[in-house]
Amino acid sequence: MLAPYPQLVAAGYRRYATYRQATLAGLATNVVFGLLRAAVLTAVVTQRGTVAGYDLPTSITYVWIGQGLITVVMLWGDQELARRVRTGDVVIDLGRPWDLQAAMLATDLGRAGHAVAVRLLPPAAFGALLFPFRWPERPATWVLFAASVGLAVVVSFGIRFLLNASAFWLLDVRGVIAVWGVVGGVLSGLVLPLTWFPAWAQAVLRWTPFPSLFQSPINVFTERGDSVGVLATQLVWAVLLLLAGRTVLARGARRLVVQGG
Numbered sequence: 001m002l003a004p005y006p007q008l009v010a011a012g013y014r015r016y017a018t019y020r021q022a023t024l025a026g027l028a029t030n031v032v033f034g035l036l037r038a039a040v041l042t043a044v045v046t047q048r049g050t051v052a053g054y055d056l057p058t059s060i061t062y063v064w065i066g067q068g069l070i071t072v073v074m075l076w077g078d079q080e081l082a083r084r085v086r087t088g089d090v091v092i093d094l095g096r097p098w099d100l101q102a103a104m105l106a107t108d109l110g111r112a113g114h115a116v117a118v119r120l121l122p123p124a125a126f127g128a129l130l131f132p133f134r135w136p137e138r139p140a141t142w143v144l145f146a147a148s149v150g151l152a153v154v155v156s157f158g159i160r161f162l163l164n165a166s167a168f169w170l171l172d173v174r175g176v177i178a179v180w181g182v183v184g185g186v187l188s189g190l191v192l193p194l195t196w197f198p199a200w201a202q203a204v205l206r207w208t209p210f211p212s213l214f215q216s217p218i219n220v221f222t223e224r225g226d227s228v229g230v231l232a233t234q235l236v237w238a239v240l241l242l243l244a245g246r247t248v249l250a251r252g253a254r255r256l257v258v259q260g261g
Helices: 005-017 020-048 056-073 080-087 090-095 100-130 140-165 174-187 199-205 215-221 227-258
Strands: none
Touching: 005 100, 020 056, 020 100, 056 100, 056 140, 056 215, 080 090, 080 140, 090 100, 100 140, 100 227, 140 174, 140 215, 140 227, 215 227
8 A cells, every 4th residue: 555655755845845945045055066066177177188988068967967966865964763763753653554664765755856846957957058068869868867866866765764773773873974974975976976086996886875876867867888777776776775774673673672662
């Protein structure tokens, strides 16, 4: 039975749609940092020519799609589950007639849908108007890109769920989240394209879920490599992370019982 998950998707969308001023402020910040990053990459590519297959239009597209995806995948700032664990409210969540992980994922998908509309499309359009932009050449790429973004959200949710679930043991996860905020942006391909990294670093990151957050959707949009293979890799990581999250949640719930709730 799907209920109540479709309602939770809609509720997640409505929840974030109410914060109009915060949305506009975040959008303005994204655009400003996008201009700064575009200026840096333009200087690099102009001086050195094509870098690891990135010419000027591809580099600019990388910047603006990446800026738009920051809020969509919610790389930083999610501590909802950790707060509920710390306050004990998670006991109520575990007693409700739903699957807690699925319910939080549904809410997160609704949030991501709102972010696509107001935080991904406007920066991409802004960048395309001011800079040379690399649009997809094949119509199917648009569908593959949408699927890749959706999988990136699920992978991000899986990572954030595991980080938050550590609160069952740590209670305060602010340090863990802070470290992820710094490391995640670098390892996922937000700060620099992963193909600009040394060969050994690329080989290591290929076996992690981090490129699925930013580098994979951007590669699909710019039609770099095998898009179907990229989506398959994202799907595998999404499933593995969700399964890991279910395991950790089950053990955390048993720990709550041992501690008396």
